[in-house]
Amino acid sequence: MQWNELLASGQILKIAGMLAAAACLICGAAHPVQAAELKKKMLVVYFSMPETDDPRGMTRDEANSVVVVDGKVLGNTQYVAQLIQERTGADIFRILPQNPYPTAHDALVGQAKEEQRQKARPAISGAVAGMAQYDVVFLGYPNWWADMPMIVYTFLESYDLSGKTVIPFCTHGGSGFSRTIQTIAAKQPGANVMQDGYALSRSRMEEAPAGVTEWLEELGFKK
Numbered sequence: 001m002q003w004n005e006l007l008a009s010g011q012i013l014k015i016a017g018m019l020a021a022a023a024c025l026i027c028g029a030a031h032p033v034q035a036a037e038l039k040k041k042m043l044v045v046y047f048s049m050p051e052t053d054d055p056r057g058m059t060r061d062e063a064n065s066v067v068v069v070d071g072k073v074l075g076n077t078q079y080v081a082q083l084i085q086e087r088t089g090a091d092i093f094r095i096l097p098q099n100p101y102p103t104a105h106d107a108l109v110g111q112a113k114e115e116q117r118q119k120a121r122p123a124i125s126g127a128v129a130g131m132a133q134y135d136v137v138f139l140g141y142p143n144w145w146a147d148m149p150m151i152v153y154t155f156l157e158s159y160d161l162s163g164k165t166v167i168p169f170c171t172h173g174g175s176g177f178s179r180t181i182q183t184i185a186a187k188q189p190g191a192n193v194m195q196d197g198y199a200l201s202r203s204r205m206e207e208a209p210a211g212v213t214e215w216l217e218e219l220g221f222k223k
């Protein structure tokens with residue numbers, strides 16, 4: 001069964017509803033980010049897998065996974081990451097795999113499922129320079145099979161984010177964050193992982209510019 005068939009069957013939504021209710025109980029315990037955070041050193045880290053780089057003649061799957069801005073093709077999560085970076089002045093690091101993923105949709109979906117089944121930790125190309133200098137880390141990814149892509153686990157297991165504020169964001173096809181925020185908090189117990197991250201459906205990408213601005217302002221990141 002494909003992830004979107006599962007979604008259509010309503011099972012994921014039911015589970016998501018229960019989890020959202022549970023998450024609300026936890027929300028109260030999260031520390032809100034204050035305006036003073038703006039003076040802190042910030043980094044946007046993201047993974048994104050646009051399924052084409054050609055804006056012409058896209059298939060439906062390709063169009064679903066990208067945003068075209070000024071003729072340039074960006075992955076959905078890449079677009080949100082760039083908006084956050086523009087609005088906060090943060091540094092930015094893209095998680096790129098050492099072995100590139102296939103861009104063909106079915107092959108990509110199959111490989112992602114297999115990596116999840118094997119609890120794979122795909123190697124990352126490059127590294128964040130001087131992670132210690134950052135106080136705030138925005139962490140973005142697409143929802144893959146109701147989880148983070150396994151390469152984001154590689155990232156979380158490669159760095160100690162203790163003492164930092166970690167702010168998740170994701171793009172998705174209907175599942176929102178699934179349980180990923182809880183997973184990030186479990187992987188980084190010393191970090192202050194914010195519960196109210198920004199999740200945007202791939203079918204509403206046109207809302208990203210205003211949505212990101214509003215969300216950042218609510219968090220106290222107004223420039």
Ligand SMILES: Cc1cc2nc3c(=O)[nH]c(=O)nc-3n(C[C@H](O)[C@H](O)[C@H](O)COP(=O)(O)O)c2cc1C
Binds near residue numbers: 050074078201
């Ligand atoms: C391998 C794969 C698995 C996916 N699994 C889910 C899922 O379980 N739930 C969901 O809502 N969306 C799922 N999606 C849709 C993506 O989350 C969505 O298209 C996202 O915006 C892609 O972001 P990107 O272009 O930055 O990679 C999946 C997409 C792919 C390629």
